[in-house]
Amino acid sequence: MVSIVSVAKVAGVSNKTVSRVINGEPYVTEETRERVERAIRDLGYVPNMAARQIRSSRSNTFGIIADYVSTTPYSVDIVRGIQDWANANGKTILMANTGGASEQEIKIWKMFQSHRIDGVLYVTMYHRIVDPETGDVGIPTVMINCRPRTSELLPSIEPDDYQGAQNLTRYLLERGHRKIGYIRLNPILLGAELRLDAFRKTTGDFGLAESDLSIRLGMEGPVGAEKNYVFAAATEMLQQKDRPTAIMSGNDEMAIQVYIAAMAMGLRIPEDVSIVGFDDFRTVSLALRPELTTAALPYYDLGLQGAELLNSVVAGSEVCPSSRVMSCNLVERLSVCSL
């Protein structure tokens, strides 16, 4: 393999001078620099990261440890955000999935250690509370889309489910809807409670009574084996004599069944019933007809900001473990009409 030494030989300088050129250090004549650069090009030399790391004990590598993230349609944008940041900042990304198994998780932390990772991004598929099995490794860590149960205060970046749901609810209220249905997310998800709270609070603030609301559970059970009541819940909701004029679906995926339930009863969307989702899971939100009005989970930015934050933590410039929250912008499409 071509190393710094071969380059030095060809360029007729010492290896240290080559090193200087590579790292853009000062005190190299323009003429020498050019000779070295030519040699590098001619030999196709590429610096060896492993050697660098061993010398400097910094790997310039971040690890992503994810539960099912890279595995599922959802939230892969988090990973994309991280990768884009890494690419732009010359960092390398090592990625691993636990698949939910905690022995896996321990193994992965070991692996990260053995690569002398600078920091870890702990990412979850759904917004939730976790118990990271860090194995007391002491690698700087930032949580993305989740929050540690224990008070060990790792910095985290999360979506603002509350604000997103509040916006959606307001959007419906401002368009004259006064009977509104809500299909609840799986209660094990952190977003479930936040979104429901926002829905209740916001409708309450607008003067709606509990009897104006129609709230049903759409899903429950462990991730990957949940029971799905959405279709039944939506059907039942729409069969009431005093049926809601708008339904807020816990997320976009569930909205598919709300659409189908409504259409099976001969209701037109949005003329007879307005529907909103949550997440802006575009494979769904853009595929539905009419396209779905929803609140966009800021997955990409979650990843970008998370990497950024981790970087400052590693650099030591971030002292107190801060938790940031990112807003969920409303994406207006065609599934809601004004009354």
Add this chain to the structure above:
Amino acid sequence: MVSIVSVAKVAGVSNKTVSRVINGEPYVTEETRERVERAIRDLGYVPNMAARQIRSSRSNTFGIIADYVSTTPYSVDIVRGIQDWANANGKTILMANTGGASEQEIKIWKMFQSHRIDGVLYVTMYHRIVDPETGDVGIPTVMINCRPRTSELLPSIEPDDYQGAQNLTRYLLERGHRKIGYIRLNPILLGAELRLDAFRKTTGDFGLAESDLSIRLGMEGPVGAEKNYVFAAATEMLQQKDRPTAIMSGNDEMAIQVYIAAMAMGLRIPEDVSIVGFDDFRTVSLALRPELTTAALPYYDLGLQGAELLNSVVAGSEVCPSSRVMSCNLVERLSVCSL
């Protein structure tokens, strides 16, 4: 940082002996081995991969270079398959996305080189033909879900779109359907032609005439900015006086709109019209009501087998660049009825 030397000091042996214990080499007394292992545990020692690599010039690392893979709901299972294989076989995975930009691609190959990657898995989101910008790096490469345009004959692993579509078509024919509609995938995808061919050929073999078929284009245009005609195409197809009793949708995502189009016309699924998809993109196929009968793209296995194949290529045991094809199993659900 705790290194092999500190362990040796604590255990009262030479560093080479520690190395022997770590690598399970013979010629170590049981007693010594235990003493060393205790020291390792006590100090929390973890071997330094970079040092290992520099010593052995093997990184035990594979790189994944993907177009948009980790980025999209689709095909992320390929990555999961690769990761699971890597995890089981003690390899590390470095992952990068081009986002479709070829300067990015060159940059990524450079990065891979600098990490002295053992091999590369070139993965695409959609089944298609590509021109990999390997930059003549000469790292062993396996293509997954795609095939190089040039004849440079890199080994590849691809899904068997033809066989999958054949199975789906037969399935419909065997259940008595004789008027069948087909909504075509974006023609830029390799699967589009294969699936359509299989559909035509199989219906032909069963004695159906071209006039029994109703074929419409569902999508076209560049990835990420395609024009979507699915809803219109399905609507038009079903408005024909001699409308098809079954519709084959180019993929599951498109099936959402076929469902909605049918329901908007008051048709029941599957009583009035049967529908099948392709891909088994479960967020969709399981969310639809009735659940969608489809052919499963073997994404996970594509990844698993790809990693396995790359491994043998790297080890040099695979001489001729072989191309494998993996079958798409039919997943029977409830969206088809027998006539």
Add this chain to the structure above:
DNA sequence: CAGACGCATGACAACGTCGACATATTTTTC
């Protein structure tokens, strides 16, 4: 014009690991 300074370059060691080889100890063999 001597000393000080700035610039350009090189020599060398060290990072953590393991392969090659050497040495020491025990066991087997005839």
Add this chain to the structure above:
DNA sequence: GAAAAATATGTCGACGTTGTCATGCGTCTG
């Protein structure tokens, strides 16, 4: 019971890089 073989452990150097320090040379200052 001595030589041969097998087992157990250690010494040393090399991998590719960069930080530290040293050196050589030209220029400026007073």
